[in-house]
Amino acid sequence: MTEFFGEFLGTFILILLGNGVVANVNLDKTHSKGAGWIVITAGWGMAVYVAVLATADISGAHLNPAVTLGLAFSGLFEWVKVLPFILAQILGAMFGATVVYLFFKNHFDITTEPGAKKACFCTAPAIRSYGSNFFSEVIGTFVLVLAVLLITLPQLDYVSLGSDKVGMGSLGALPVALVVFSIGMSLGGTTGYAINPARDFGPRIVHTLLPLKAKDDNDWSYFWVPFFGPVAGAGLAALVYLIINLMIN
Template identity: 70%
Template structure:
């Protein structure tokens, strides 16, 4: 279990380091990648998913996302007793990854005066604030992600020398999941910034609240529940759809 939790912590930290790192490279002042745009961000996030999953699949199955963990459990492919420890490890990893992004780009954070640009390096915000629409966006984006994960998930695999069975993507699932994240960003990311991962949004948002940033924006706590609960709703819908597909294919 400790190996699995370490895998979730490490994988989510790498995911956020690279994913939020590309946002920082695009948003912050005087970076080489400044203003390089949405295509760079979506590509960077997709490759961040690929890298993190590929590196840690052998440790924990590389969920790296509470919505994936809950979706697997709801589809009877993961033990519910492990869900909360996995989620806590994912949030802790996301916080550590966000801190690393801040330390890596600290000189650029210091000279960037636009508070919103800096907050975007940590968490998401809607392009147009509309709670119902924003919730729907996060739910549908996560539905696509988790259904994709469920359809390519390796049902079971054992790590040598361990008794617990881990269910997750496996390293061979890294590329297809990265491509799913890529198309979600390109097609569905324009409304909310496609958090589609409660740990990815909540952990870095907490770090943003704690860091001594100059010209600091508010932390968007009124919105913060949407990228948490929207993905949870989406993952349950994906689990139900997956079970329906399995039933129909019998």
């Protein structure tokens, strides 16, 4: 249960800080209203850094079903733990989104643009084209998961050490944060770069349930893109990782 709590806590921190920076930039009468895309991508990168640093030694700090699945597809994580980890991540994301709402409630109340408020919870495409949007999420997640597999795991050598906390590790916090920052800056403008099913799905549920004023449509017809796109990206990253391992060995 300690590992699952670590995933819940880490994903909570990730969403609190990540969706928090979106709220800071989008909602009316915050001091950083209109600060822009660079602030959002930097904030998300630092959210990853803090969340991974805080929970790496507890659970391996997956904090993302795509990372969990990428590790499992690669044979580096037990399949029996996959569903409990994903459930903990979704619940942590829901809790994080709820606290963001409570933290910024006064600003949510005075913001009149429904889309600006929804963006504080879940993603939406800049141009709606399901095929292109799905491709964006696949490629963004592919970069993230491949980075986790190729950069962090070999450095920490969790598998050879026999650890059951296979994941990023505290030493991987900064490299992975920079990867997320890079993805956001370079590839994030098309869909808002969910690259994490829990990050979009959990807060979208919260947005659906909360009694927001001037509430936007929850857009459940789109949710499958940021949910299954990252899953496909994780599978592709695992395949490339396994091919590279075969070539090297």
